[in-house]
Amino acid sequence: MTVSSIEPSPNPTVPASTTVRPPRRLRHLSLADVIVTPAVLLAVLAALMVYLNSRELDDIEQRSINWPTISRLLVEHIQLVAVSSLLVIAIAVPTGVLLTRPALRHASGPILALANLGQAVPSIGVLVLLAVTVGTGFRMAIIALVLVAFLSVLRNTIVGLMGVDRALIDAARGMGLTKTRVLFLVELPLSVPVMLAGIRVALILNVGNAALASYTNAGGLGTLIQAGIALNRMPVLITGCVLAAVLALTLDWLAGVVERVVRPRGL
Template sequence: MTVVLTERGPRDPARRSPLGLLVTPLLLAAACAALWLYLRGQDLDSIESRSINRDVITEQLLEHLRLVAASTGLVIAIALPLGVLLTRPGLGVLGTPLLMLANIGQAVPSIGVLVLLAVTVGVGFQEALIALVLVSVLPVLRNTMVGLRGVDRALIDAGRGMGLTRTAVLFRVELPLAVPVMMAGLRVALILNVSSATLATFTNAGGLGGLISTGIALNRTSILLTGSVLTAVLALACDWLVGLAERYLRPRGL
């Protein structure tokens, strides 16, 4: 039993293989290089040159990253503690109805939340940030609760039997064992944030959605392709980073 818990063996070679960890970044770099070569081979007109130059792309990419980073940070700060609280014995009765509400709320389209907030609250960075949090908080909350509820009760009782307090059992037994499920929810939330942030351009919050909407409005394929490829690359890069964190946060032996 000791060997199983301390040795990964051949079950997860990508965790220790540098080559396995570099596949995704190399593919993303190749996609960016292919986009650059495509744009260099095009005879860009004045409109395209003004829309996809270095300054504009950098500005919109940074706006997009600010939206994603701020909304994801708020989601983690809200959903993780709330998910933990709703699995504790005193508040467990509220967990099931809120989990059902989270499952229903996941079906609400992102554009609907953005438009509703724009009409009722206004437009701008803060309004788009609220919409992104509302859209992406649900998978993190749901997976936190599901992950903690899925921990074997025998392991919790064993920890208590060893003299650990409830808080120690939570941080040393329950949360480590729930990491894979919790990180899966965070990956979903990040991808939702990156994709939904493209819609923030319609609420005057900036982001790569500006390139996409400009390309559609002006029928410029090069502008549309630039915004779409960069958004996809950013989403996959975020997913890879969370997956990398999961490899090193999950307990050995899982």
């Protein structure tokens, strides 16, 4: 009788066939999430280039539609959106967290009512009011953008935290976690989708309202829109509008990708 010898695997702990899987965080993203939106936005920019190259621009249009001018205005617009959005998040999220704590929960109603009142005021009205009473420029535009976008982040922070299942909080407390650890380990992670939805709305609001900041000498892509209207130059107006829309959609796409990546598993 012969005994067949079986050669052991060089690494018995590793299966013979292994497949490389993407990280769990990236499984929330589909191919459409990563490719479709950027492709559409690039197609819109390409269509804008074709439109501008098909026209003979006069001297006024050439002074407004050139790469140095557009890049400078785009950087100014991004600065307005970035600074105002970071300030909104830094102020609204902690405020929303505090208003959901038992000691201050009774004050959430009046503060939300005040925020709703501020949201009802038109953006251009806030900009003009600050320009008349305080002054013009970058800082005053930032204050106006923060006031306009504050409500969406504050409200979604409160709604997200208040929507966490109380049984999960009680279970975490029963395991011996402190209130602070429950907040950071249970409540905030579970409320991330709702909070990020408010931040996405704030980003879009700031991109659109930053275009109005040009009327208060704050720069940005609104300068092209303002010049196109004042000078009756349609190519200048279309360029400013398309670039502002593409910037808004790009930020919304990036925020959506971040939202899917940081969303806890199971939500």
